[in-house]
Amino acid sequence: MNTERKSLAERARVHAALGDAARLAIVDALVVGDAAPGELGALLEMPTNLVAHHLKVLQEAGLVVRGRSEGDHRRTYVRLVPETLAMVASPSLSEVQRVVFVCTQNSARSQLAAAIWSRRSHVPAVSAGTRPAERVHPRAVKVARRRGLEPEAWRTAQVSDVVKPDDLVIAVCDIAYEHLPADARPRVHWSVPDPAPADTDAAFEAAYDEIAGRIDRLAPLVSQNKLKQSKGTRS
Known part of the structure; x- marks a missing residue:
């Protein structure tokens, strides 16, 4: 009682x-x-x-x-x-053609986010960085494989070469969120701690879990609106 x-x-x-x-x-x-x-x-x-x-x-x-x-x-x-x-009632996210996940080096959090999103939603997803590293972090690759993702084709990219006007930009990094110019400011910001400084499997696993949990909450909202749009077109 x-x-x-x-x-x-x-x-x-x-x-x-x-x-x-x-x-x-x-x-x-x-x-x-x-x-x-x-x-x-x-x-x-x-x-x-x-x-x-x-x-x-x-x-x-x-x-x-x-x-x-x-x-x-x-x-x-x-x-x-x-x-x-x-x-909490969820706000609508309409007319999302593609999701772009952004962090600073595009070597861990944004790569994991795009891969996880692609398994949760039919809306396309890619990743980019404000100062992309030369390669994806080895521990991010390790965690991705352990979780059933396929990181072999992952490559880092510059945000200015990737983002288009109609993209839903999601910053998974405080630094990227704060440093992007106003006209490229992400619509959504997730303050996910950078696992690289700790450089442990546990830190990268924690980042994966944090991102996956947020995607599980957001992806159905975006997919649902896409579905409504397609139904409206057919009618």
Whole structure:
């Protein structure tokens, strides 16, 4: 009985946090990607003190967490907690012709993301880097093979040579997200820690799991909208 009451109390706290229109707008903005508090304020036309207040309530309810940027260490990014996403209505992602995953060196996270996406969705996916390395990281290749992916054809590429105007660009790297110009700014940002500095299988496995979990939540939304578009064309 005590366990049931605790569960009800936790659920009630989440529902109470979402009962405010401003907080619900923040959650909607974070469903598909992470954002800095200042970005949320600009997007929602909300003063910084109000954003800080609402984020505090959401964080206390366990709906969001903060992480320090690996690029500009003064910045923090806010992300939703996966376990609560089922309570959040998903925004639509229409007219997505292709997904491009971007990180700095295009040697690990973006390569894994494009490969995982290709197994989850019929929408095409590729990867690129802002400062591509000469080769894919050996540990990324190792993890990919262990997870049943086929990395033999992976090659690094420059983002400017890959991205097209209609692409859904997803930055899986803080540094790439912060350094891309405004006209090429990714529509979605995932603050996935870089496994390269640790250079362990565990770090690369953790990056794989983080990316796969996010793709599992996003891919059905994109695929679903593609399906709706095709049905509309036939009718």
